[in-house]
Amino acid sequence: MSTPMVDVRGVHKSYGPLEVLRGVDLTVRPGEVTVIIGPSGSGKSTLLRSINHLEKIDCGYVAIDGELVGYRRSGDRLYELRERDILRRRTQIGFVFQNFHLFPHLTVRENVTEAPISAQGRPRDEAEALAAELLEQVGLSDKAGAYPRQLSGGQQQRVAIARALALRPKVVLFDEPTSALDPELVGEVLEVMKALARSGTTMIVVTHEIGLAREVADTVVFMDAGQVIEHGPPRQVLDQPRHDRTRAFLSKVL
Amino acid sequence: MAVNALVTNPAWDWPVVGAYLFHPSVLHAVLFTVELTALGIVLGFLLGTVLALMRLSRVPLLASAAWGYVWLFRSVPLILQLLFWYNLAALYKQISFGVPFGPAFFSVDSMDLIGPVTAAALGLALHQAAYAAEIVRGGFLSVDPGQLEAAAALGIPRARQIFRIQLPQAMRSIVPAAGNEIIGLVKGTSVVYIMALPELFYQVQVIYNRNGRVIAMLLVAAIWYLVLTTVLSVVQHHVERRFGRGLARTLPPTPLERARRILTVRRAARRQGPAWDGGGRR
Structure with missing residues (x-):
């Protein structure tokens, strides 16, 4: 079996007395797309943010391609x-935020080139x-000179996806990428994500878009109350859920 | 009526105002005022930015040192601070540079090191830094925390996060407040007259003590302060436009553009008769 x-x-994580993640295990193989669903407050976003160490975790570990994230191991301590x-x-x-978080004072092109130049030291x-x-890939070649505020929400999120891909990341994390969008703009972002998934990009997506x-x-992962309740291929989890809580959640969103 | 009183009342002494407005001693004083302001603002904001970054840093020692500085220099009146620096020589006759409690490499009389001009510039800058620190800190706090998170998620180095991502966005709220401070300092330099330095306010006092034309000389000073602050206001407007890039969909017009637009609209209206009012109310 190849390394995941x-x-x-x-992984455990608490905010004070509130335990948000209670021992989460997750394995994603290269080129796989994992979609995490679950009610709000179930810890999906916290898990995603822990994967790139935007949140510190209290216990457990996260490794990308065999390399620990945020920690080094010395003996049996981290x-x-x-x-x-x-x-x-x-x-x-790569990380794609719900609210895009594009840099408003930089043009679309500068948003995409900033990290490759300053974090990876690539020539301009x-x-x-x-x-x-990448802008061609997300269908925004003509917007390279525009500022983010001059774009629609859907266009901004596509720029944010291009920005995340510009690092040539091993995995791209999406934190509810369509939740801040008007309904008629959701489609264009989903199209870009589907194309990306088919091209063999490793992705973890937190979303309410069951269609995606x-x-x-x-793999579809259903989380509730800080734990993975069940996971498996979409047909199994979405159509024949084994767990009552999964069934209850799906009956509400479908 | 008010304008008439201003022009015709001989007590205003307009001919004397005219004679002294560009008098070399007055021009020198204006230049000195500009120099003091520039030194105070540039040094003040440099130090203030350092203090603000210290205050925002995660190192408790740095944060509390910066807090202490702001507390001290904001609490003591400027005029008192200036006199203190001016009289530093009375406190320490000599200042030595060398190893603490060890041999001195060289020492200078504090009177030579801190002359009145240095004392004034130093006093203004140190005082200004305390206010600048709070303005810069406020600017950084006004930036959406998501921006820093996005920069961190992209792996952008820390210094680059501050200067490329945060600072330009912070400038939008720093610039108007800083404009206030600069204009305040232009006039604030007048307090250094207590150190008998030939800045604008001191200089006109010297002249009216000699020629007795108090009102006329105060008018000369007032006109120059007006000129300086007007220039600064125009500069501020353009700096704000520069940092407004990307934050509004279109940049607001400059006052000149706005005036031109109003004139062309008026002219067009005169040529075509009354403008069509949209047909709403008739």
Whole structure:
């Protein structure tokens, strides 16, 4: 069996007395698309943010392609890395936010080239060529010189996807990428994500779009109350859920 | 009526105002005021930015040191601080540079090191830094935390996060407040007259003590302060436009563009008769 691209083992996370993640395991193989569904407050987003160390975890570990994220192992203890090293490892992980978080004072092109240049030290012309290619891929070649506020929400999220891909990451994490969009703009973002999934990009997507899960997911994970309740191929989890809580959730969203 | 009183009342002494407005001693004083302001603002905001970053840093020692600085220099009146620096020589006759409690490499009389001009510039800058620190800190706090999160998620190095992502967005709220401070300082430099430095306010006092034309000389000073602050307001407007890039869909017009637009609309209206009012109310 090949090494998993993403390996999450026994992750716990609390905010004070509130336990948000209670021992989560998750394995994603290279090229796989994993869709995480579950009621709000179930810890989906926290799990995603733990994977690239935007949240520190209390217990357990996360490894990308066999390399620990945010920590180094010495003996049987884990030590948090220095910020510089954390930042370097993060360039292997793309992250797409619910609210896009594009840099409003930079043009679309600058948004996409910023990290390759400053975090990966690529030459500017190489980064710009890559940006042109990625903007073409998300269908926004003509918007390279525009500022984010001049774009629709759907266009902004497509730029954010291009920005995440510009790092040539090993895995791309999507945190409810369509939840902040007007209904008529959801489609264009989903189309880009589906194309990405078919091209063999390793993806973990937190979403309420059951359609996306059905269409492109290799694995659907249902989470509730900080735990993975069940996981498996979409047909199994979405159509013949084994667990009552999964059934109850699906009956509400379908 | 008010304008008439201003022009015709001989007590205003307009001919004297005219004679002294561009008098070399007045021009020198204006230049000195500009220099003091520039030194105070540039040094003040440099130090203030450092203090703000210290205050926002995750190192408790740095944060509390910066807090202490702001507390101290904001609490003591500027005029008192200036006199304190001016009289530093009375406190320490000599200042030595060298190993603490060890041999001195060289020492200077504090009177030579901190002359009145240095004392004034230093006093203004140190005082200004405390206010600048809070303005810069406020600017950083006004930036959406999501921006920093996005930059961190992209692996952008920390210094680059601050100067490329946060600071340009913080500038949008820093600039108007800083504009206030600069204009305040232009006039605030007048307090250094207590150190007998030839800035604008001190200089006109010297002149009216000699020629007795108090009102006329105060008018000269007032006109120059007006000129300086007007220039600064125009500069501020353009700096704000520069940092407004991307934050509005279209940039607001400059005052000149706006005036031109109003004139062309008026002219067009005169040529075509009354404008069509949309047919709503008739």
